[in-house]
Amino acid sequence: MDLLERFAKGDDAAFEALFRQFEREVYGWILRIVRDPAAAEDLTVETFWRIYKARARFDPQAPFGAWARRIATNLAIDHLRCRRSEQELPEQLGAPGAPNPALQREAREQIQRAFRRLPAKLQAAATLAFIEEKSYDEISDALGVSIGAVRLRMFRAVRILRKEFNRMGLKP
Amino acid sequence: MTKLENHDDVRAILKKGFPRIRAADEEPRRDLWPAMLRKLDAHALRQRVPWYDWALLGALAGTLAFFPTSILLFMYHL
Incomplete structure (x- = not known):
């Protein structure tokens, strides 16, 4: 019997085999969204726990990786929602390209803070598209929404970020 | 696009603000x-312990918490 079929029927050895096979991929995907290795590790375990609990509903003909990625993305978004910072940003900031490393570090932190203030769903979509350069197809698959919805999220994220970056005096 | x-x-x-994740960072730092x-x-x-056993345990813990003197009685019967 196929590994996925055995997993769907509740075979624990098959689950372990799938865990070993997809652990790195799931961890890497979550890390790209939450950008925190410790949180990514915990969320990876949580993802596989949810996979384990939902194994009876899994269709062995469907790709396991895509299913795992979608569960992982939802968990990562929940994590971002909890972590979302409420800090106020200063009005002005030195240019991030300035030669002073302290200024560069400060600029980086300001960019990150501004980004973390986006709603979690927009953060996830913008991280994957802009920083990790994933395609809209891949993002829509992971988020479980249409490409149109991804475009809309990107549009909203860009509008908020552009306003925020302008307010902070940041230029590309 | x-x-x-x-x-x-x-x-x-x-x-x-956000450097890209490198391939080397994609490995969890510990065995998960x-x-x-x-x-x-x-x-x-x-799964192994039925819900009514947990309920019984809860009721017992509640009783012992509200009536600490019953601990002695409980221990006598053990």
């Missing part, structure tokens, strides 16, 4: 299977 060209300014700023096993074991324990 047609709209992405219009977002180059935001993309450039974000890239300064033991943590997974702990979760599975805890689940198995919850």
Whole structure:
């Protein structure tokens, strides 16, 4: 019997085999969204726990990786929602390209803070598209929404970020 | 991807704030299977003990908490 079929029927050895096979991929995907290795590790375990609990509903003909990625993305978004910072940003900031490393570090932190203030769903979509350069197809698959919805999220994220970056005096 | 060209300014700023994840960082720093096993074991324990046993245990703990003198009585019967 196929590994996925055995997993769907509740075979624990098959689950372990799938865990070993997809652990790195799931961890890497979550890390790209939450950008925190410790949180990514915990969320990876949580993802596989949810996979384990939902194994009876899994269709062995469907790709396991895509299913795992979608569960992982939802968990990562929940994590971002909890972590979302409420800090106020200063009005002005030195240019991030300035030669002073302290200024560069400060600029980086300001960019990150501004980004973390986006709603979690927009953060996830913008991280994957802009920083990790994933395609809209891949993002829509992971988020479980249409490409149109991804475009809309990107549009909203860009509008908020552009306003925020302008307010902070940041230029590309 | 047609709209992405219009977002180059935001993309450039974000890239300064967030370095891309390197392939070397994609590996978890520890083996995650033991943590997974702990979760599975805890689940198995919850499955093994029926709910009314947990309810009984809860009721007993509540009784002992509200009537501490009954601890002696309880221990006498053990």
